[in-house]
Amino acid sequence: MNSGITTVYTDGACSGNPGPGGWAWVVPDGEFAAGSDSETTNQRMELKAALEAVKALQGEIVIVSDSTYVVKCFHDRWWEGWLRRGWVNSAKKPVKNRDLWEPLIESYRDRNNISFRWVKGHSGDRWNDEADRLAVQAGSEQISLKGNLSS
Numbered sequence: 001m002n003s004g005i006t007t008v009y010t011d012g013a014c015s016g017n018p019g020p021g022g023w024a025w026v027v028p029d030g031e032f033a034a035g036s037d038s039e040t041t042n043q044r045m046e047l048k049a050a051l052e053a054v055k056a057l058q059g060e061i062v063i064v065s066d067s068t069y070v071v072k073c074f075h076d077r078w079w080e081g082w083l084r085r086g087w088v089n090s091a092k093k094p095v096k097n098r099d100l101w102e103p104l105i106e107s108y109r110d111r112n113n114i115s116f117r118w119v120k121g122h123s124g125d126r127w128n129d130e131a132d133r134l135a136v137q138a139g140s141e142q143i144s145l146k147g148n149l150s151s
Contacts, residue, residue, distance in 0.1 A: 005059075007027070008026065008062070008063055009026045009028070010023070010025045010063055011066060011121075014045055015139060017042055020038050020139055021139045022045060022136060022138030023046070023052060024138060028127050032148070033056060035138055036141075036143060043097060045135065045139070047100040047101065048100060064117045065116065068118065075118075079108075082105075
C-alpha cells in the first residue's frame with residue numbers, strides 16, 4: 001500500500017428509517033470518529049460518514065463504503081448529471097440529501113484526490129465491521145466518538 005494514500009472505511013446506521021442514526025469513519029489501525037443524529041435516514045448517515053472523513057483527512061484518500069448509494073454516485077458519475085440539470089435527478093425530481101451531497105461533491109472536485117471503493121457489508125471485513133460497530137454505537141447512544149485505534 002502506498003503510504004501517501006489513506007484508506008478510510010465509512011458506514012452509517014439507523015434504527016428505523018427515519019429514526020435515530022449514527023455515522024462513523026475509521027482509518028485502519030489509526031484515527032476514527034463517529035457521530036449521531038436524532039432523526040435521520042440510513043442514506044443520510046452513509047453520506048455523512050463519507051463527508052466527515054473527507055473533512056477530517058488531508059491528502060489522497062480512498063473511501064471504502066458498503067453503500068452503493070455513495071459509491072455509485074462517483075463511479076457512475078451521477079453527480080455530473082445532477083449538476084448539469086440543476087440538482088434534479090434523472091427522474092426530474094430534486095436530488096435527495098443535497099445538503100450533504102453538495103459539499104462532498106465540491107470536495108471531490110476541488111481536491112481531485114478522493115476515490116471510492118465498495119465493500120460488501122456484514123461480510124467479515126474487519127474495518128467495515130468496525131465502522132459499522134461505531135456507527136451503531138453512536139446512533140443508539142446518540143453520542144460523538146473520536147480516537148485512535150493504533151496499538
